[in-house]
Every structure is written in C-alpha cells, then in structure tokens.
Amino acid sequence: MPNLTSDSVYGIDRTDSEIAQVIRYELHANGNAWLNFMNFHNMSDEDLAAMIYYLRAQKPVANATAVNEYGMIGKAVKAFMVKPLGPALPLQKTVKQDSTSQ
Numbered sequence: 599m600p601n602l603t604s605d606s607v608y609g610i611d612r613t614d615s616e617i618a619q620v621i622r623y624e625l626h627a628n629g630n631a632w633l634n635f636m637n638f639h640n641m642s643d644e645d646l647a648a649m650i651y652y653l654r655a656q657k658p659v660a661n662a663t664a665v666n667e668y669g670m671i672g673k674a675v676k677a678f679m680v681k682p683l684g685p686a687l688p689l690q691k692t693v694k695q696d697s698t699s700q
Contacts, residue, residue: 605658614650621646623684631680639683642690 603609610617616627622639624632641649668676 601659601661601663602653603656603659603661604654605660608660608662609658610653614654617650617653618646621649631676639685640687640689642692644692 601608601610612620612627619625619627620632622641624639626632638646638649
C-alpha cells in the first residue's frame with residue numbers, strides 16, 4: 599500500500615481489520631506475507647486503533663505509485679524465507695502512560 603491516504607483511486611482500499619492484520623501480523627488479505635520494515639506486532643489495541651484512525655484522517659492524495667515487482671531472487675526469498683509474524687507477547691488493550699518522559 600504505497601499510498602496510505604484515503605484517496606478513492608490510489609489510496610487505502612482495505613477495511614480497518616485488514617489494515618490491522620497487515621500491521622500486527624504482516625499478512626495481506628490475500629494471505630501473502632508483507633515485507634515490513636518496522637515491528638508493530640506488540641502494540642496495544644488502543645495504539646493500533648489510533649494508527650488506523652490517523653491513516654484514515656489524512657487528506658486524500660491522488661498519487662499513483664509504481665507497483666513493486668520482484669526479480670527471480672526476490673521472488674525466491676519471498677516464497678521461502680519471508681513468513682508472517684505475530685505478537686511475541688500477550689496483547690494489551692491499553693498501555694499505562696509513562697510519566698517520566700513529558
């Protein structure tokens with residue numbers, strides 16, 4: 599999903615639960631693993647909902663982006679080495695705020 603705005607043509611065309619699945623479990627709605635660049639598996643439900651809300655609140659941007667195409671080695675790596683991950687810890691509804699960093 600290169601265009602993360604709510605543009606009706608080029609933006610996010612997924613439900614909130616599909617976006618949450620990609621963020622938390624690195625799994626597309628089609629069952630393919632997603633190549634993530636940051637670990638968001640263990641974020642609380644509250645933080646995950648806030649992230650999705652933030653993405654939905656962004657001004658739509660009509661910007662077509664190129665679709666990533668993998669070469670032969672990239673396809674092999676993706677097929678045999680990249681597996682969806684999930685939370686390593688029990689999921690939390692909320693996280694207690696730390697009062698030491700304000």
